[in-house]
Ligand SMILES: Cc1cc2nc3c(=O)[nH]c(=O)nc-3n(C[C@H](O)[C@H](O)[C@H](O)COP(=O)(O)O)c2cc1C
């Protein structure tokens with residue numbers, strides 16, 4: 198599988214990410230090398246410029262909640278070669294987090310402490326050796342499906358298990374898998390989405406780092422079932438450790454499978470770190486980035502299952518969706534049970550023990566927060582059950598079942614299963630100021646409702662926290678949010694609107710108090726109203 202010239206240009210440029218002093222010269226040189234016009238090369242590079250930053254400070258909500266304002270200074274002392282603020286770095290349980298020259302740091306108490314690249318976590322099995330994987334019957338399902346040609350049967354199980362996407366949308370997997378399966382095109386792709394940019398979500402990195410063999414089997418299995426001859430595992434640009442662990446497991450896996458399958462072929466696989474930001478996790482924006490263009494969402498239809506990567510039918514699934522299917526299939530093969538399994542919930546924000554916890558699908562928010570997070574639900578004001586895309590709910594009494602349908606019935610979205618807890622001491626205006634400024638900075642600007650709407654919502658919360666907002670501004674923002682919900686090209690604009698509308702729905706009292714110059718949590722108006 199070869200990359201397009203545009204992508205080769207981009208990846209070579211960004212693979213020397215710690216030396217951005219002479220970027221313009223590099224762009225010229227590489228444009229010439231790959232036969233690109235300078236304006237084309239600069240157009241692409243200008244989108245990904247921040248990826249060249251040497252030092253990066255996370256501006257995702259879980260990290261921001263823990264910041265005290267000294268982080269940039271600390272980071273500059275560690276690395277003074279250019280500091281960028283970038284969206285979620287994928288270590289939300291260790292906030293505030295920064296990244297410098299390929300290493301992650303926790304920034305606290307005025308100093309930077311390097312994070313151990315990969316730590317084992319309770320309840321998550323670590324498998325780092327092919328022999329261990331094989332002794333746990335690893336690759337058995339894949340080999341069986343290939344040798345006995347059980348594609349149709351396996352596809353039916355995707356439907357029977359009611360498999361839904363854990364990348365944020367909860368979309369029924371069978372619909373996409375079947376569309377790619379029935380396509381008559383001979384060249385098809387599987388794109389494994391490991392770009393993981395949703396603030397509060399860090400499960401895919403942990404899943405890959407703890408057992409890379411599982412993802413290799415799960416991805417090849419999905420590709421075989423839908424008839425994709427090419428697999429691309431697209432990792433977040435900063436996930437160097439996950440890339441190295443995955444690549445380390447790859448060669449021995451292929452060697453083993455070639456021996457076990459003889460002349461029967463397996464799909465080709467490419468493991469690729471892909472530059473970009475929060476928006477790049479959106480499936481069509483991810484395809485653009487892989488093809489070496491600006492990572493802006495495509496208009497749909499056509500959907501990726503019809504016209505995807507390089508114009509070919511493409512199945513795009515999140516890492517955990519594929520792993521969950523493999524896990525269900527293993528259990529079904531052994532026990533005949535088609536019921537739900539465990540999912541990796543991410544917990545961050547105002548809890549004692551933020552972390553990633555493997556729990557039965559549909560566990561209650563109370564068990565996650567209290568038993569795993571070590572905090573009392575009664576001390577929380579709100580929960581964001583699906584990171585920044587699923588909206589906000591009052592914390593309630595902890596009986597919210599964390600499954601797609603229950604969270605939807607409660608008026609929010611489960612998203613990736615990333616719960617961010619907000620303490621009673623927090624000011625919701627302050628929280629929303631961070632949220633909406635995040636969306637403003639992450640909006641790619643391709644469509645007007647989001648380009649202008651995120652700016653208006655961000656300004657509203659800035660004004661509220663500074664005591665200059667009016668009731669009229671809130672009413673106007675509601676109209677804007679409606680347009681964003683109906684008219685945004687991708688989920689980013691809709692998520693921004695949903696967060697605003699929920700904050701108004703449940704916390705209008707706090708908003709109104711800010712208009713009359715009172716911040717009940719004594720957080721805002723630091724400069725005086
Ligand atoms: C702004 C935005 C960011 C997204 N980021 C991710 C991401 O980082 N990882 C992911 O798997 N899906 C992400 N998605 C969802 C993808 O577009 C897509 O639905 C998903 O990869 C499909 O896989 P699934 O059906 O297995 O969930 C994002 C969506 C939006 C709108």
Ligand code: SF4
Nearest residue numbers: 642643644647687690
């Ligand atoms: S909704 Fe926002 S992020 Fe998505 S395409 Fe439109 S401008 Fe870009």
